[in-house]
Amino acid sequence: MTVRLDDASPAHGGKAAALGALRRAGLPVPDGFVVPAAVAPRDLPGAVAAGSRDLARRAGGPADAPVAVRSSATDEDGAHASAAGQYDTVLGATGTDRVVAAVAACRASAAGPRATAYRAATAGAAPGTPGPGGLAVVVQRLVDARTAGVLFAGDGRVVVEASWGLGESVVQGAVDPDRWTVADGRVVERRTGSKRTRVDRSPGGTTTRAVPPSDAGRPSLDDDTVLRLAALGRRVADVRGGPQDVEWAVDDAGTIWLLQARPVTAALPEPAGHGESAGVLRGTGASGGRASGPARVVRGPDDFASVRPGDVLVCRETDPAWTPLFGVVAAVVTETGGLLSHAAIVARELRLPAVLGVPAATDVLRHAGTVAVDGDAGTVAPA
Known part of the structure; x- marks a missing residue:
């Protein structure tokens, strides 16, 4: 059986x-x-x-x-x-x-x-x-992870996102993860996120707790481990015959474990340069395209009924329970989350513009009226 x-x-x-x-x-x-x-x-x-x-x-x-x-x-x-x-x-x-x-x-x-x-x-x-x-x-x-996350292997580069503890923090978009880009066998870009919480195993299943400030602002992986992950990601792509999203974990002994691999269903946006403009909020362009609509701040399921077709969903984070809103709204803006979170993957599949990791978005955009979201540039601006 x-x-x-x-x-x-x-x-x-x-x-x-x-x-x-x-x-x-x-x-x-x-x-x-x-x-x-x-x-x-x-x-x-x-x-x-x-x-x-x-x-x-x-x-x-x-x-x-x-x-x-x-x-x-x-x-x-x-x-x-x-x-x-x-x-x-x-x-x-x-x-x-x-x-x-x-x-x-x-x-x-x-x-x-x-x-x-x-x-x-x-x-x-x-x-x-x-x-x-x-x-x-x-x-x-179960792998008791010291660090975990997701990697994208394909189109000549490997993108790795990571945070402390089990990978739920990264895939659920609950943290602003660390990110590395690897090309030609070397790390070509690094970004350290603000990893404020972590998920770990507990007697009842899992527990979410705060990350000490000394850890929140330091990278959760060293470059050597990132390169090892990138090499494994490329092997997964070779075995599976195409670009892959791979969930992984590193245990306390430093051993890397592969937890899941799925074909990449929509390509990652290309990194965009950022100029400075007054009134423009910036984050990570997680799903390309442009859309405008009324900013609708949603703080939890109790606010779902307030969302109208064509709104721009603005929230702290999105977990999978929010997927029904993705079929209604014109774009998504979050305060946390990375390129490889579940919300970002689904947004790309639905061709829904999304900008993630916009600091204080729910407060700044609460009375913003109509806003324009550019998922390629990673910006949110008054429309």
Whole structure:
């Protein structure tokens, strides 16, 4: 009722298939197993228990070691649509009961509002339509990350974004991450972000805590590790046959682990130079294009009802639960987040202009009226 990750195929969804291919190629992917979509709910406890025992025999350690539980839908991590962040992920689950609950939560998320809204926006599916082929679930040993993030490997360059702790801070857009660009085997650009929070494993799953000021302003990786990541990213792209977004983690021993790889569905914007203009706010151009509309500050789900078609969404950060708004608004502006966050990936797929990492945007633009967003230049200005 489970499949070893080494044996995963496209029948087990995009994420499992990619991880299986990378393990077979000898790349450093944490071991795990797949719960196929066909396993009935009543059989999940037995399947998870058996899979966990088998994993413990192969990987060593107890059967109830902490794991990462991730969706692997057949319409996820594909060449044309990533579904980045649209299905649930549960980190730090321990014991059969908690892992079974995590598997069930991943499965249920396939019919949730963010996944169905994403499918409607990217594939024309009717809202509420479940993904084709059901949803398999990957269970992997959790990497207790010292530093983690995402890299883009393709078009002659590798872009790496990183922050302290587990990678959720970066993919959820909760921090302004560090960023490096590697070309011709060397680091050609560095940018240190303001990494104010971090996510780490805790007995109940994960905990978010503040980053000490001494760490918030210093790089979370050294250049040697960045170059090692870039080399691994290029190998992933070679194995998978094209540019890739890769989630990764570095443990306390300095070992790099690859956690996920998906085809790049929309190219990164080219870096833009910044001139100075009065009244212009600047951030990271995460999704190209230009759009204008009324600035609509949204501080949480309670404000969703205030959003109107054509508004410019202005918020501190966007997590995947905000995806339904992406089909309504004209552009997105956030205070935190990087080029490789889930919000940025989805915005690029939807051709929605987005500027991320604009300091104090929710306060500055609260009464701004109509604004113009330039996702290529990374600017927000009065219209």
